[in-house]
Amino acid sequence: MTAAPAALKRAARALWPPVVLLAVVIGAWQLYTTAAGIDPTTLPSPARVVEQGWANRADLWDNTLPTLQETLLGFAVSFAAAWVVAVLLDFSAAARRGLYPLLVASQTIPIVAVAPLLIIWFGFGLLPKMLVVTLTTFFPLAANLAAGFASTDREAMRLLRSLGAGRLRVFRLVRVPSAMPYFFAGLRVSITYAVVGAVFAEYAGAEKGLGIYMQAQKSAFRTDLVFAAVAVTALLSVALFGATYLLQRLVLPWEQALRKENRS
């Protein structure tokens, strides 16, 4: 029972500096817009963004859901594909030689150019957005996972082989657990791209979603609502980022114990 409040206390300690910094920035922005009398279509005050965002919450929510759906589905595909490819790279030297350079090269393809093409090919529905999310998040996940497998201690591999484990069993018993810290590092990098990827894909063409909402509000000179949508996007990203820590605690309970051991 004492663990939970202690964890909360630590979380609070980690969170207050960015919260204070953010408050200062928002405060300065508020002061500037009020004092200088800036036209809200150019730069709305934070108070106005919140107020108008709240007034239009039904609309915002309506457009958040599709974005969230695209993000989660696209990321799920990316997640599964990353595991398949990383395992393939780990098991086959030929795949490592042949596939890995191509994966790296694929990262240089600008999504800006690809997203409109995906719309042409697959229409205005869910699929092209999912694909953009998958394309933007796949590489950091797969690359980190592959690096994680490769980081396995050679002595540990030798021990398992001497104990009679075959290749698959060695993989499951030591290579997968060894890769976990890398995997979570990759997960955090790629999840921050995921929401942005979905919003971007919607920019290229959609019926609903935060991306197309931003575009519509910009055209209507509702800069305040553009900012409100940006804030929602940021909140989604932060929430997903935070979720990776929760997942890590669930999957790797020993890390908590180790941290506690190191503190005492």
Added chain:
Amino acid sequence: MSEGEFQLDVRGVSKSFGSLEVLRDLDLAVRPGEFAAVIGPSGSGKSTLFNLVSGLDRPTSGEVRVDGQVAFMPQKDLLFPWRTVLDNTALGLEAQGVRRKEARRRAGELFGAFGLDGFQSAYPFQLSGGMRQRAALLRTVVLERPVLLLDEPFGALDSLTRTEMQLWLADMWQRYRWTVVLVTHDIREAVLLADTVHVLSPRPASVVERIEVPLPRPRRADLITEPEFAAVERRVLDALHNRAAR
């Protein structure tokens, strides 16, 4: 199927890695239930010898014959931080395809004898050095393979814990009568634990002397102050130095 009186018989084994000759014409024969210590200068190819005996590597020439399977315990304890102590000790069985539940049950039965009771669900980093080493040995022993290869198992422990662990190992060996090959570069450890001490030459290594340890069992800590103990230590030291000086 057993040909002769030895559980482990290494005959005329040589091993080279490219132009580097590590073992040359090495002989090592160990009877069933014998505690053999292999001692030699560092870099004399003890680990290579272990790889050959445990079947991870093949000799360039010569023959390695083992009656039954070999269980290998490496220098580092190699307990996995993501597994609890119980899961770590069950790892060897799991590696052989025993179901997890069964593996845990069989490993768990030995916790009392290994002085690990109450630490089943602890993580390795919560254990002392001696306990980690006992857990690593349990992981090896639970496989019930007749031959144990121990590669400097107590090298990383402080001197007091090391002595304690040596006496504990002597006691466990007395109880279970495994055939043990212990690699060490601690003369006192070799003489305290072993029935026979096999002295290696510098690289390329061969066994230059096989010394019987005629000391009574069970062996106790105060044995090391006896003149008989010192006499055996002296012989091992001489064997090591004659060769090193050559």
